Each structure stands twice: as structure tokens, then as C-alpha cells.
Amino acid sequence: MTMEDRLRNNSSSTAGGPKSSPRHMLNSSPTVVIVGGSGDPSSPGDGEDGGFQERLIPRKTSVETQTMTDDNYCQRKITPRVPKRCKIGVYLATGTAVIIEPEKGSSVTAKELLQTIVESEQLALPPFAVDMFSLWMASSFLEVQLKLNHQPLGVRKNWKRLLHNYSTANHSEAEADEPRICLRRSIHLTRREERNIKDSKILELFYAEARHNILSGRYPCEIEDYSTLGALQAGIEMGSFNPDLHTLDFFRQNQRQFLPEHVCEATWMPSFLSRKKKNSPAMLVMENFRRVPPTTPSRKLVRKYLELCWTLPYYGSAMFHGQVESPAKGLWSFLDHPDNFVLVAINNHSLHVIDYYRNRILIGATFESFKVELGWPAHETNPNCFPCLFLQFTDCGLDNRCSRMLQIFSKQAPMMDALMTSFLRGSKNRNAVGGYDSLDETDAANLNDSLEIDGAGDFLGSLRTVAHGGDETSCLSNKLNELSLAAFDETNVCIAQPGSWAFSN
DSSP states (O other), rough: HHHHHHHHHHHHTTTOOOOOOOOOTTTTTOOOOTTTTSSSSSSTSSSSSSTEEHHHHHHHGGGTTTTTSEEEEEEEEEEEEOOOOOOOEEEOTOOOOEEOOOTTGGGOHHHHHHHHHTTTTTTTOOGGGGGGGGEEESSSOOOOEEEEEHHHHHHHHTTTHHHHHHOOOOOOEEEEEEEEEEEEEOOOHHHHHHOOHHHOOHHHHHHHHHHHHHTTTTOOOHHHHHHHHHHHHHHHHHOOOOOOTTHHHHHHHHHGSSSSSSEEEEEEEEOHTTTTTTHHHHHHHHHHHSSOOOOHHHHHHHHHHHHHHHTTTTTTTTEEEEEEOHHHHHHGGGGOOOOOEEEEEEEESSSEETTTTTOOOEEEGGGEEEEEEOOOSOOTTTTTTTOEEEEEEEEOSTTTTEEEEEEEEOHHHHHHHHHHHHHHHHHHHHHHTTOOOOOHHHHHHHTTTTTTOOTOOOOSSOOHHTTTTTTTSSSSSGGGSOOOOOEOOOOOEEEEEOGGGGGOO
16 A cells, blocks of 8 residues: 555545445345245245246136236246255364255355254264354455355355455455355354353364464464463374474474464574574473373363463454554655554454564554544545554553554454444443453463363463563563554644654645
């Protein structure tokens, strides 16, 4: 996004308030009216095309209809359409897929498909698992949790249009993109509800998803925490420690299996040089794996892995792609300064902006500590002008007398705004009945004490990322000096305009 395009974007979305325009959401498709349908959204005849075909056929009058003026008339006849049989592959976080052949074929809904997966012989999950999981349509450009009345194959058919509206994929990338239907943790499942689950099969699926987010770098952690989680993973997947097999060379050659890519050391480095690094990631994984008691059952290690991940404030978040501005320094102040690509993690109580390439949190806050507003570009037909999410922080640690505002440029900004709105609405309902999902220090302490592994020592006590989150060098601390934040005084007048704000007037 160039500076000129951003100025057009800000011309209607400044501190005075964003432009008001209709929102194009995923569920804004035109209503299809089927004559002769049942009227019940859950009936087999309703759906994208209703499941029926209509055609007009001529019919000659009979003795009973000779009183009609016309000799011939047309009567609307509805004939049921035979569902097109198909096989649908639903991918799990474990790397496997469940093949389903639904009776309704391509017109099957997400609710029906989810119910079939839960009851399938491959998983055999308890019935309440339908409330724990959801179906997602996901690719590297866009991830969407399907509603219960969505038709997965219908969403797949319109995937190119969704990429055009909610991603930066060009034409060739959109044509080559192949999304997958995935079974994942529901974004509306709270951590309090997840901690009460005792079923081992459900916890194993949650573990596989948490492991994927850890290894892909979506959950930023300190290196020591990655090595702790990697040691637990090794105990779950390989059993007890074997000194003859699980050597340093073994973990150096297979470090990508237990560590994120940005933590792994170069494989071209000679092994005798790596052995001199006592605190190398591969060495830490091996030493921590050695400390896991060999008699510990796998289900306890799975539970402990999840308990450590539950303490991360961005656990269970939906991920969105976006761009933020950073202060221009040196020669960049005279040139067109490029934006930083970030991941925006949103769960049911907080938002975190993640520097994906450097694996750290740029800024994170709960919903109560900031205000959010959605802004639309002045020239919506310009492909380089993106919608904006304005986040105004009343207390960000810089100056209590003024508030700071951050702009997140993203085509997925309407989806972020809609998700946070639904969470805030649900939070008000939970507060009305006395429920909450905040994870304060007391709750986190009780969480870590809920499961003790005999003989494991202190390395499984808590994550350093959470315990030292307030340190300036922590990956969890806010990096406000690396963001272009506009400042507003008590009367809501802009007193500092960095980045594109300086040129908006």
C-alpha cells in the first residue's frame, strides 16, 4: 500500500470518524426464495437452491376443469432433485483426514457434516463434542469458521469471491488456492469450558491444534518455553527417554518436529560446534525430555501441554492478516516507508497484534482497555485502499493524560470488527448471569497447580513467557515505540500525527 493510497484511505477515516458505508460480510448473500419450499431452514428442501427444480409443463383441461376460460394453462410442478453424491474430506490437526459421504451430497450443511464427523467410527467422539468444535474453511490467505447453516461445498464454490473481498491474493494466487475443510476448536469455546473437559479424545484433538499453533509460530513464546513444550511433545509421541536413541544429533536433525522454524539452528553447522552451546534449542529439548518421568502416562502429558498453553493470553484466537505502520527512521523518513505485515489474534476477551516474522507481540490488550471503530476507504473501487480498524487505547503506559490510536489496514477488518462485536455482546450476557472467562493471576496459578507430574521438577511449573511478560525484553510485552500511534488529548484533539496521519490533512 503506497502513501498516496493510504492518504485516500484516511481522507474519510480520520479522528473525526470513519465513513459510513454498507458492510459486506460473509453472510450477506442474497436471499433465495423457493416456491413450494417447506419454509423451515433445517428442512431438506431449503438451502442454496432449495434442493428442488421447478419447470412449467402444459396440461390439457379435463372434464373437471372445463369451466375454465382457457383450454390450456400452465401449472407449476415441483419435482425433487436427486442429491449429487460426493465425498468430503475433513482434515484434522493431527495431519489425517476423515472422509465423509453425506446422504444429502453437496447440499449438506456444516451442522449436519459436523454431526456426522462426531459420530463417525474414526473419531467416535461423545455427543457434546458438537459444541466444542466447528468446521473451518482455511487456506494460507483466509480462514473462516463456518456457521451451522452454511453449506461447505457452497462456500468452497464461492471461495475465489471471498478471496477477492477479504484477502490480498492476486488473480493467479486465487485461482491456484485450494482451501481445506478443517475440524478445529470453536472460536466461541471459552477456556473455562475447555478446562472442564475430561474426555481424552477431545483433549488429544485440542493438543494437536495447540501443537500446530506452537510449531507454526502463531503463539509467540520464549525459547525456554518452546523447549519445554517440545520435550512434552517428545514424551507424548515417543514415550520415555532412551539415551541410546534420543541423542543431541537426533534432536538436531529432527528439531523442526519439536520447535518452530525461527528457533531452529542451522543444520549446516558442524555438530561439534553445536555441542558447545549448552543452551541451544535442541540441547534444551533433549535435557527437558530427559527430565520427564518415564512412568508418566501420555494423557497426563497431553493435559499438561494444554494447561501451559491455556496460560497464554492469545490461546484459542482466530487469526487475521493485516498491516501496521512503524515510525520511519533514517533514510526511510524520506522514502515511502513500507508497512509491517502482522497477524491479528482475537479471542473472546482480548486482541493481540503479532509480528509474525519476528515472533513477538507488538501490542495486546483486553476489550475493556480500548475502543474499536471500523473505517472504510473513500475510494472503495481502488484495490490498494483497504478498510481500517481503529483501536484507541486509553491507558497504554505512555501518558495517562492522552490516548493513543493504532490503525490496522486489512481487507479482513470487517470480519475482525464483527467478531469482536459478537464477543462483546456475549460478554455482556455472561456478566448478566455472573459468568466470565478472564484469566487473572490467581486463576493462572490455580491452573498450573491443577496437575502435578511426580518427579518432573520445576521446568513444568509455568511458562517464562507468562511469568516474565512484564519485562521489556519479553516477547509478550508491548512494543509501542515500534508502532505509529496517533495521540489525542482529553478533548479528543489529535496532538501527534505520525506516519500517514501527518499527511492526512
